[in-house]
Amino acid sequence: MILDGLTFQLGYNASLVTLGAILLGIAAAATGTFLFLRKRALVSDAISHATLPGVGLAFIVMVALGLDGRSLPGLLLGSALSAVLGLACVAYLTRATRLGEDAAIGAVLSVFFGVGVVLLTVIQTMQTGRQAGLEGFLLGSTAGMLFADAVMIAVGGAVVLGLVLVLQRAMTLVAFDPGYAESIGLPVARIDWAIMGLVLAVTVVGLKVVGLILIVALLIIPAVAARFWTDRAVHVVLIAGAIGGASGWIGAALSASAPDLPTGPIIVLVAFGAFVLSLLVAPGRGVLAAVLRHVSFQRRVHVRQGLLALATGQPIYEPLTLRLLGRAGYARADGVATEAGQGAAAKALRDEARWDVVRRHEAFAGTAALYDGLREIESVLTADQIAEVDRLIGAPEAV
């Protein structure tokens, strides 16, 4: 069943939803990356919660005008307008008062959400309101998705992605060093608004699929997960996009493969799975890699210190050092060096002397920066350079 979902074979509606979820996942992740890099991830929470009163008001206005209250374009327009208002409130509170952005976000988020819930309750009591199904905007509801809705998500997602591509260099620079960005003439304030505008667009487009409470997850989780894999902003965007798209794809397929599995939450859970996986196994910044690196580094330190002790005839007290030397065949259990151990110890001592020269002489300044107490000198110097170092070891101390 899941395979059928992944290959778009679960019927028309499920295929539309899956396609929409993939595009939304990619667009949300790419946009959210810049929010994350700008360290303003929580602003997306304020934006998404501020959409709710707009949804309710748009419904009431459309019904009052004699239109279909459930028209998606109308509801999304309403949600966008109230999200802009919420964002403006956060910006105003931060600029005009001494409140921090976090406090402003908390205030705006809860007030707007409260107003929205009141409006939804009012709508429930309206004659036409009972079937409105506006609660679907809270957690997403894909059951009745129309072709037109899917097209809107696709177009919206594509436009957002295009803008991200055009603006990515500017947004990265502003996120890294806004002062410098301003100094070379970039309109930092306007670029910040562009980031917010893109997030707002993604949020509105995603209301139908994942809902306003969970859209934050789709904006932020892929970026956070991607950060574990790379040290380059461009790659963070690409990897986040891939994780977001894959989450949308797998999540939508999963939820279509069984009855009563909600699409939005499942997509978010899949994204969370990608995050946990990244946290654990990513090379470089992942937890496992860090532990392994630490253990292996510690062992190399012990072996090195043990060899130096052997070379200078000092006793070794640390059991771990003795065990490691024994395992490498450098020493017997009683701490006496083997033949191999004597050779390795002599080499370690000579390398230490060579490093000493390298670190004292300016000619090797570039190499000296690489010193970490363990590095093989052959890995950083050529044979000629080592010969030069050996000559200096014999020479009298240079001033």
Place this chain on the structure above:
Amino acid sequence: MSPLELVRDHGEAVADAWQDSPLAIRGLTVSYGQSPAIFSVDATFEAGKMTAIVGPNGAGKSTLLKASLGIVKPLAGQVTSFGQPLAQARVAYVPQRASVDWDFPVRVIDVVLMGLYSEVGLLGRLRGLRARAVECLERVGMDGFAERQIGQLSGGQQQRVFLARALAQGADLYLLDEPFAGVDAATERAIIAVLQELRDAGKTVVAVHHDLATVPEYFDNVLMINVRKMAEGPVAQVFTDKALDETYGGRLATAGA
């Protein structure tokens, strides 16, 4: 009557040299709240010279640089370059090292390439310009670090990368905010050598500086401020015990500087 003529420095007529200066400031006032960070400061930075901006903490040194660059909006005053509004493409700014997050996902080479953004635009290709960025890293002794993530650098190395980015801009005017803060003596010498090279090539260098002892050795001119301008001119004439005492509100007497 031009607005510049309205501005007077402590009632004295302002020198006329501002039209020949790569960076001239007139009546600049900046405030973050109710009290001004800098108040009606006039300064004329001499072309082809190295000028230190000194003053106590909270004197508005960084603010002066930021306002000159338009990073913070002044309440009043104006900034000109050779009599014209300052063209940002011709100014290279080196912010305080602590002002950015060094865990940000960029490599050393990416930071230096940022110095070329104003030249190639935000969509232009950077591919062919890598060699130039590497050359700038060489000038600060940081070639070989191009592929490192910036978080792996020491404080002095980070400062050199920032300087390399400024060099990449190929600007005529360099504004540095505490370039020697938290760097070791070797890095300080390397940076000052690069700055002196720039000066000798006719560029103008302005740096916020904290170590009063090295001012005469490193710099040609000095601007002393404490919210207001306290003194301005060649180090030999202006950088006196009396001026220092006034700038630091007499607090240096016990510090023995």
